Amino acid sequence: MPREGQAVISILRDKIVSGVFPAGERLAEIPTAELLGVSRTPVRIAFRALAQEGLLIKLPRRGYQVRKVTNDEILGAVEVRGVLEGLAARQAAEKGLTEDTRVQLAECLKNADAIFEKGYLTEEDIEQYNVINKQFHDLIINASGNPAIQSAMQLNEHLPFASVNALVFNPKQLDREFRRFNFANMQHHVVFDALLKQQGARAEAVMKEHAHATLSQVDLCESPDSRTCNPSK
Amino acid sequence: MPREGQAVISILRDKIVSGVFPAGERLAEIPTAELLGVSRTPVRIAFRALAQEGLLIKLPRRGYQVRKVTNDEILGAVEVRGVLEGLAARQAAEKGLTEDTRVQLAECLKNADAIFEKGYLTEEDIEQYNVINKQFHDLIINASGNPAIQSAMQLNEHLPFASVNALVFNPKQLDREFRRFNFANMQHHVVFDALLKQQGARAEAVMKEHAHATLSQVDLCESPDSRTCNPSK
DNA sequence: ACCCCATTTTTTGGATCCAATAATTAATTA
DNA sequence: TAATTAATTATTGGATCCAAAAAATGGGGT
Numbered sequence: 001m002p003r004e005g006q007a008v009i010s011i012l013r014d015k016i017v018s019g020v021f022p023a024g025e026r027l028a029e030i031p032t033a034e035l036l037g038v039s040r041t042p043v044r045i046a047f048r049a050l051a052q053e054g055l056l057i058k059l060p061r062r063g064y065q066v067r068k069v070t071n072d073e074i075l076g077a078v079e080v081r082g083v084l085e086g087l088a089a090r091q092a093a094e095k096g097l098t099e100d101t102r103v104q105l106a107e108c109l110k111n112a113d114a115i116f117e118k119g120y121l122t123e124e125d126i127e128q129y130n131v132i133n134k135q136f137h138d139l140i141i142n143a144s145g146n147p148a149i150q151s152a153m154q155l156n157e158h159l160p161f162a163s164v165n166a167l168v169f170n171p172k173q174l175d176r177e178f179r180r181f182n183f184a185n186m187q188h189h190v191v192f193d194a195l196l197k198q199q200g201a202r203a204e205a206v207m208k209e210h211a212h213a214t215l216s217q218v219d220l221c222e223s224p225d226s227r228t229c230n231p232s233k
Numbered sequence: 234m235p236r237e238g239q240a241v242i243s244i245l246r247d248k249i250v251s252g253v254f255p256a257g258e259r260l261a262e263i264p265t266a267e268l269l270g271v272s273r274t275p276v277r278i279a280f281r282a283l284a285q286e287g288l289l290i291k292l293p294r295r296g297y298q299v300r301k302v303t304n305d306e307i308l309g310a311v312e313v314r315g316v317l318e319g320l321a322a323r324q325a326a327e328k329g330l331t332e333d334t335r336v337q338l339a340e341c342l343k344n345a346d347a348i349f350e351k352g353y354l355t356e357e358d359i360e361q362y363n364v365i366n367k368q369f370h371d372l373i374i375n376a377s378g379n380p381a382i383q384s385a386m387q388l389n390e391h392l393p394f395a396s397v398n399a400l401v402f403n404p405k406q407l408d409r410e411f412r413r414f415n416f417a418n419m420q421h422h423v424v425f426d427a428l429l430k431q432q433g434a435r436a437e438a439v440m441k442e443h444a445h446a447t448l449s450q451v452d453l454c455e456s457p458d459s460r461t462c463n464p465s466k
Numbered sequence: 467a468c469c470c471c472a473t474t475t476t477t478t479g480g481a482t483c484c485a486a487t488a489a490t491t492a493a494t495t496a
Numbered sequence: 497t498a499a500t501t502a503a504t505t506a507t508t509g510g511a512t513c514c515a516a517a518a519a520a521t522g523g524g525g526t
Contacts, residue, residue, distance in 0.1 A: 028507075039481045044509080045281060052285050054384050061488050061507065076379035079324070083316040084385065091312070146309035151287050152317070152385040261477075272511045277479080294477065294518055 008042040009049050016055050021066050027056070028063040053154075082211035084149055085137060090204035092143035093195050101143045105192055108136040112185050121178045129181055136188055140195070140207075184213040241275040242282050249288050254299050260289070261296040286387075315444030317382055318370060323437035325376035326428050334376045338425055341369040345418050354411045362414055369421055373428070373440075417446040 012032070015021045033043045047064050050056045056064040097105070112132050115125050141149055187210040194203035245265070248254045266276045280297050283289045289297040330338070345365050348358050374382055420443040427436035 030507080040508095041480050041482090045278065045479095048278060048282065049285060052282060063507075072378070073380055076324075076377075077381035079320060079379065080317070080381040080385050083320045084313070087312060087316045091309075144309075145305070146312065147306055148310035148313040152313050263477080273478095274510050274512090278509095296477080 008036060008038060009046040011036065012043075012046050012050060013053075013055065016050070016066055023066050023068040025066045026059070026063055027066065078211050078214065081153070082208040084153055085141070085211060086204040086208035088141045088144040088146065088149045089191055089195065089207035090144075090200040091146055092140050093198050093200040093203040095143070095145055096198055097143055097195055101139055102196070105136065105139055105195070108132050108139070109185075109188060109192060112136075112188065116178075116182050116185060119178075121174050121181065123174075126177065126181070129185075133184070133188075140191070143195075180213065184210065187213060241269060241271060242279040244269065245276075245279050245283060246286075246288065249283070249299055256299050256301040258299045259292070259296055260299065311444050311447065314386070314447075315441040317386055318374070318444060319437040319441035321374045321377040321379065321382050322424055322428065322440035323377075323433040324379055325373050326431050326433040326436040328376070328378055329431055330376055330428055334372055335429070338369065338372055338428070341365050341372065342418075342421060342425060345369075345421065349411075349415050349418060352411075354407050354414065356407075359410065359414070362418075366417070366421075373424070376428075413446065417443065420446060 012021075021027065027047070029040045029043050029047065032047075033040045036043065047056060047058075051058050051064060055067055057067050059065055112129060115121070115129050115132075121129075141153065187206060190206045191203055191210065194200075194206060245254075254260065260280070262273045262276050262280065265280075266273045269276070280289060280291075284291050284297060288300055290300050292298055345362060348354070348362050348365075354362075374386065420439060423439045424436055424443065427433075427439060
């Protein structure tokens with residue numbers, strides 16, 4: 001049965017990103033292995049990999065700890081995402097889109113527009129939009145033809161949004177979410193337009209600004225110190 | 234004796250970066266373990282880590298392979314380095330330097346200047362300059378106060394320069410190397426000036442351009458296809 | 467002679483075992 | 497009673513073992 005391997009990493013990553021293992025939580029190999037019903041070996045490998053991704057911090061002889069992400073770190077990661085995806089958009093524009101990529105991007109935009117047409121959002125809509133959103137961004141990164149961008153984004157992928165995912169999906173703020181997501185979607189259209197017209201600088205600028213849209217209306221925790229958005233315990 | 238662990242990763246990384254394991258070389262666990270005189274376990278861990286870093290490619294049931302880096306990938310990685318270090322410089326300028334950082338940066342520049350004063354370069358000079366150069370760049374990344382930049386740079390750190398290191402240290406071109414390194418050093422002075430004056434946009438622009446200085450005068454392999462600079466076999 | 471199936475071999479990944487080290491606790495002494 | 501030292505415990509990391517899966521090779525059949 002336990003013919004898995006890579007699965008342990010995904011399971012643990014999910015538990016960290018989703019907050020089941022809150023920030024600051026200490027993780028030891030043996031309890032985690034027992035929890036998952038596997039031996040220590042795959043857990044050891046997973047801990048190392050997640051530490052390399054930046055989700056876990058290694059404590060000398062005290063196991064691992066779920067990394068606390070401060071608001072400043074989230075804002076910093078958003079800046080990094082901005083310059084990297086901005087670069088991707090510029091290079092994609094300069095290279096010019098392939099017919100295939102153009103069609104797929106247009107498809108993404110059409111599907112996203114359909115979500116916003118009815119004028120309000122449900123939780124399922126947001127989940128659906130997030131899938132389309134990721135597709136759109138991945139397509140542009142691929143269209144840049146620069147694999148180093150993908151590598152650099154990898155670490156950024158899960159890290160900063162672990163703590164804000166809960167806020168993004170806050171069902172109490174669905175009306176505010178609508179305006180924010182709709183704005184982000186319109187920025188997608190502008191980026192697409194710049195890509196079609198091969199306007200590299202414009203594509204870069206809009207994409208860079210777009211990175212901030214993910215968070216602009218989200219209430220981060222108020223305190224400016226190192227409190228986390230995922231308060232442990 | 235084998236109380237090492239992390240060492241195996243470093244040893245293998247060195248062998249890959251320095252070209253002892255040339256690009257395209259296939260690596261299996263058992264021969265590598267025997268070569269290093271350790272068991273398979275640390276080699277397995279090292280292979281996984283190096284694959285995560287992007288130095289190795291995992292082949293389904295055929296072991297690992299040293300990643301081939303094409304010229305286009307190197308140029309792409311230089312672009313990524315440019316936007317990331319450009320961001321670091323901008324944020325460092327906007328925040329303003331601490332007294333401590335200012336002193337350390339000035340020290341770096343003074344030491345670097347001393348190398349170029351005699352008007353020519355030896356191989357030892359280049360090695361020494363590379364150490365100072367790394368210090369300078371690391372100081373600015375730290376001064377940005379944005380840990381996400383460091384994370385994103387990590388993958389970029391070894392990957393693209395594995396194949397060009399041999400060219401950079403080519404002792405036959407020491408006269409050309411002098412002009413190139415001296416130019417890079419002067420760009421450092423401009424970046425430092427921008428940081429002192431808290432000119433974020435200027436610091437970003439110069440640093441972004443500076444990333445290209447690493448390669449601008451280096452002869453990359455001529456062919457535009459997927460030949461590597463580190464031809465295997 | 468060629469193709470397909472079976473067997474063997476190679477390789478990977480998980481489980482368990484063992485050694486070493488650091489931390490914590492208890493005991494003894496001042 | 498407090499501090500220091502020793503002992504025990506907990507935890508990590510390497511080595512070895514085992515099982516599963518895929519690839520390669522060999523044999524048999526058409």
